[in-house]
Amino acid sequence: MVRAKRSGRRSGKPDTRTEILAAARAMFADEGYESVSMRRIAAQAGVDPSLIHHYFGSKDDLFLAAVELPLDPAPEVAAVLKEGGVEGAGGRLMRAFVAIWDGPHSDKLLAVVRTSLSKPAMSFVLKQMFEHRIVKTVEDVLGAEVDHVDVRANFVATQIFGLVVARYILKLEPLASLGVEELAETIGPTIDRYLTMPVEHLTR
Amino acid sequence: MVRAKRSGRRSGKPDTRTEILAAARAMFADEGYESVSMRRIAAQAGVDPSLIHHYFGSKDDLFLAAVELPLDPAPEVAAVLKEGGVEGAGGRLMRAFVAIWDGPHSDKLLAVVRTSLSKPAMSFVLKQMFEHRIVKTVEDVLGAEVDHVDVRANFVATQIFGLVVARYILKLEPLASLGVEELAETIGPTIDRYLTMPVEHLTR
DNA sequence: CCAATAATTCAACGACTAATGAATTAAAGG
DNA sequence: CCTTTAATTCATTAGTCGTTGAATTATTGG
Numbered sequence: 001m002v003r004a005k006r007s008g009r010r011s012g013k014p015d016t017r018t019e020i021l022a023a024a025r026a027m028f029a030d031e032g033y034e035s036v037s038m039r040r041i042a043a044q045a046g047v048d049p050s051l052i053h054h055y056f057g058s059k060d061d062l063f064l065a066a067v068e069l070p071l072d073p074a075p076e077v078a079a080v081l082k083e084g085g086v087e088g089a090g091g092r093l094m095r096a097f098v099a100i101w102d103g104p105h106s107d108k109l110l111a112v113v114r115t116s117l118s119k120p121a122m123s124f125v126l127k128q129m130f131e132h133r134i135v136k137t138v139e140d141v142l143g144a145e146v147d148h149v150d151v152r153a154n155f156v157a158t159q160i161f162g163l164v165v166a167r168y169i170l171k172l173e174p175l176a177s178l179g180v181e182e183l184a185e186t187i188g189p190t191i192d193r194y195l196t197m198p199v200e201h202l203t204r
Numbered sequence: 205m206v207r208a209k210r211s212g213r214r215s216g217k218p219d220t221r222t223e224i225l226a227a228a229r230a231m232f233a234d235e236g237y238e239s240v241s242m243r244r245i246a247a248q249a250g251v252d253p254s255l256i257h258h259y260f261g262s263k264d265d266l267f268l269a270a271v272e273l274p275l276d277p278a279p280e281v282a283a284v285l286k287e288g289g290v291e292g293a294g295g296r297l298m299r300a301f302v303a304i305w306d307g308p309h310s311d312k313l314l315a316v317v318r319t320s321l322s323k324p325a326m327s328f329v330l331k332q333m334f335e336h337r338i339v340k341t342v343e344d345v346l347g348a349e350v351d352h353v354d355v356r357a358n359f360v361a362t363q364i365f366g367l368v369v370a371r372y373i374l375k376l377e378p379l380a381s382l383g384v385e386e387l388a389e390t391i392g393p394t395i396d397r398y399l400t401m402p403v404e405h406l407t408r
Numbered sequence: 409c410c411a412a413t414a415a416t417t418c419a420a421c422g423a424c425t426a427a428t429g430a431a432t433t434a435a436a437g438g
Numbered sequence: 439c440c441t442t443t444a445a446t447t448c449a450t451t452a453g454t455c456g457t458t459g460a461a462t463t464a465t466t467g468g
Contacts, residue, residue, distance in 0.1 A: 008433020162366025212463025
């Protein structure tokens with residue numbers, strides 16, 4: 001029989017903190033920020049709502065804790081970039097990118113995107129992600145002789161954000177079912193172009 | 205002195221219905237669906253919350269009324285497409301597209317995107333927009349001999365959704381300040397490629 | 409002018425929200 | 439063993455939410 005929930009500390013050493021974070025991440029990822037309530041997260045984690053406040057403070061704080069990402073460009077990306085110069089960088093980037101989004105951090109990323117796009121006060125999180133990941137990655141590819149990184153990064157971002165929306169949020173078919181290689185083949189060249197095209201006339 | 209608000213019908217013939225729609229559109233556009241309450245919309249429109257229910261029913265109904273868009277590809281797009289064949293279609297599409305998003309419907313469009321991306325139950329609205337606008341447009345460009353419209357439309361969508369996110373939601377600079385011609389020049393060729401590249405190997 | 413109808417507000421309900429502070433139970437340290 | 443500290447729930451507060459039904463005021467049609 002199921003023991004009724006009692007007051008006070010539990011026996012054993014359950015990692016409730018982690019369970020809360022997991023529940024929050026999952027729910028933020030597929031419902032966004034506003035629709036998810038502390039109470040529902042608590043319920044999902046099998047915990048009293050006040051415990052969440054005890055550990056994380058406000059709902060905003062919980063969100064930030066749940067989506068906390070390594071802000072430096074992911075090691076996968078860095079590694080993949082070393083494998084060559086500007087030539088073919090687009091394809092290599094796509095492979096690394098899709099690997100990340102299909103990997104274990106996908107719910108954090110989804111949560112960030114969903115929330116940033118709907119709650120302006122939180123859009124700084126996505127902007128930060130853009131700054132710390134896309135811009136820095138483009139800088140890496142272009143090397144020291146940085147030539148209009150900002151514009152190029154902007155255009156690369158359009159292609160990448162769009163892929164996120166179409167493939168991971170809306171799940172358009174057949175796009176959502178394509179493999180890494182097919183995406184790299186198709187979108188890689190677009191990114192290559194944004195990295196190498198002349199852009200002086202765009203930056204007057 | 206400001207006349208205190210009284211019960212009952214107002215004098216004159218103020219188009220309150222329209223004012224409510226305008227307020228709702230604007231607020232949904234820059235705050236998304238969940239964050240905006242009926243009460244705040246009512247306040248913004250200078251009206252009692254129950255009047256909104258009287259006119260539109262539920263909040264969902266109000267949202268749909270507020271973002272109601274002509275579902276057929278906009279006339280601008282159709283017109284622009286007649287001007288030529290597949291060659292240069294990308295650039296022409298971008299010009300038409302940016303014209304629409306910089307035009308008077310921008311708040312409706314923003315509202316749809318923000319809401320669809322954060323509230324899964326509403327994402328059908330964006331999907332419908334994709335179906336009725338992007339897919340049909342791609343069909344128009346490709347003509348009768350429709351050759352893998354679905355995949356091509358998917359890739360075109362990635363580039364377009366990404367532009368929306370980067371330029372109109374996140375307002376990345378300098379992207380957000382670029383003119384139509386510069387966007388057409390830069391992104392047009394990407395779309396051209398998605399329209400003309402071989403795709404048989406993607407559709408096995 | 410009077411009746412019908414349309415526009416509008418008022419007052420309230422029940423449900424849900426984030427948050428707080430105090431009480432309870434267990435584990436850890438000396 | 440006893441004290442401290444950490445983990446957890448309970449009870450509550452003050453607010454907001456969407457929605458409803460009745461009351462009030464103006465316009466419109468006969």
